[in-house]
Amino acid sequence: MQKLTTSTIAALEEMLQNTARPAPPDYLPIHFLGGYTAGQLIGHLDPDFTSYLQESLGANSIPYIEIGHDRLTIHHARPLALSESLSIMADRMRQGGLILGWRNEDFAWIDQNGHEYFRLERSAFRAFGFRSMATHINGYTKAGNLWLGRRSETKSTDPGRLDNLAAGGIGADETPWVNARRELWEEAGVPPQISNQIEPVGGIHMRRPILGRGFHDEQLYIYDLELADHFVPTNHDGEVSGFIEISLSEAAARILADEFTSDAAFVTADFILRNTRAG
Numbered sequence: 001m002q003k004l005t006t007s008t009i010a011a012l013e014e015m016l017q018n019t020a021r022p023a024p025p026d027y028l029p030i031h032f033l034g035g036y037t038a039g040q041l042i043g044h045l046d047p048d049f050t051s052y053l054q055e056s057l058g059a060n061s062i063p064y065i066e067i068g069h070d071r072l073t074i075h076h077a078r079p080l081a082l083s084e085s086l087s088i089m090a091d092r093m094r095q096g097g098l099i100l101g102w103r104n105e106d107f108a109w110i111d112q113n114g115h116e117y118f119r120l121e122r123s124a125f126r127a128f129g130f131r132s133m134a135t136h137i138n139g140y141t142k143a144g145n146l147w148l149g150r151r152s153e154t155k156s157t158d159p160g161r162l163d164n165l166a167a168g169g170i171g172a173d174e175t176p177w178v179n180a181r182r183e184l185w186e187e188a189g190v191p192p193q194i195s196n197q198i199e200p201v202g203g204i205h206m207r208r209p210i211l212g213r214g215f216h217d218e219q220l221y222i223y224d225l226e227l228a229d230h231f232v233p234t235n236h237d238g239e240v241s242g243f244i245e246i247s248l249s250e251a252a253a254r255i256l257a258d259e260f261t262s263d264a265a266f267v268t269a270d271f272i273l274r275n276t277r278a279g
Contacts, residue, residue: 002276002277004272008252008256011256015255015269019204019205019206019266021208021209023044023129023207023209023215024209027044027046027129027209027215028045028047028070028071029045029071029072030043031072032073032074032076042131043072043128043129043131043217044128044129045127045129046127046212046213048098049098052093052096053092056096057089063077063081063085064077064082064085065086076117079116082117082118083119086120090121090128093124098127099121099124099127100123101123103122104121106120106121107122107125107170109131110133119172122169122171128214128215131219132170132217132218133220134179134220134263135166135168135221135222137164137165137166137184137198137225138165138201138222138223138225138267138271139166139188139190139225139227140226140227140275141228142226142229144247144248144275145247146248147165147188147227147233147245148163148243148245149164149235150163150241151163151239151240152239157261158261158262160241161259161261162244162259162260163260163264165243166180166187166188166190167267168187177198181196184198184225185236186236186239187235187236187239187240188243190225190231190233194231197225199225200223201223201274203219204220204263205218206218206220208262220263220267222267224271248271248272248276255269
């Protein structure tokens with residue numbers, strides 16, 4: 001087990017106490033009305049988006065959606081119909097320049113019982129503050145070092161920042177396990193016979209406002225994967241510009257120097273604290 005200074009451990013521990021921040025008071029709450037989730041708060045709308053959407057819905061209404069001065073309400077409907085209405089709303093915001101990085105990929109909004117209520121373009125989830133899901137995989141060596149990826153400079157979010165060995169949003173038709181193994185192959189070239197060895201180690205709920213982009217609300221499913229000393233990650237999808245292998249102490253220093261994406265910083269900090277002691 002590697003050693004870290006007491007002050008570094010304390011800084012990482014303090015950081016992990018702030019994973020889920022409340023939405024700012026000026027964000028417009030989004031409520032779901034009807035069905036088993038009746039009255040549930042499911043999102044938050046950036047005040048910079050509110051006036052645009054109020055004007056748009058006032059001029060041309062969308063089924064199952066209404067907006068008032070104190071909330072946006074989404075009414076219960078069959079998932080396909082509700083998805084179509086939300087897609088119209090999201091596309092209007094895209095045309096207004098309020099949703100960036102459109103991917104033509106859907107996320108699913110799933111309640112605590114595992115029921116899917118709607119699907120929507122993944123980049124719109126952040127705009128509305130809907131809870132999404134993602135996997136993050138810590139790749140480590142027998143010597144205890146970490147493999148980290150550096151995000152491509154062409155990424156729409158966090159270009160050039162450090163990330164975990166692999167990470168990615170869970171698509172509407174994926175489970176966390178399936179997603180983790182897919183991301184490992186696409187982002188780091190980890191073949192199935194190795195990615196089958198991933199170990200689920202927990203989760204982190206991330207919530208924070210992002211200036212000009214909306215409210216990030218995401219459940220992270222975390223896995224660890226031990227890699228052979230001779231294994232070198234290789235990116236296949238163009239989303240990673242390269243990889244570095246570093247000690248846990250260096251990883252901690254880079255976290256505290258703000259070199260990571262926010263989510264990867266928390267996931268890496270969690271790994272470090274599980275595998276170090278004060279020295």
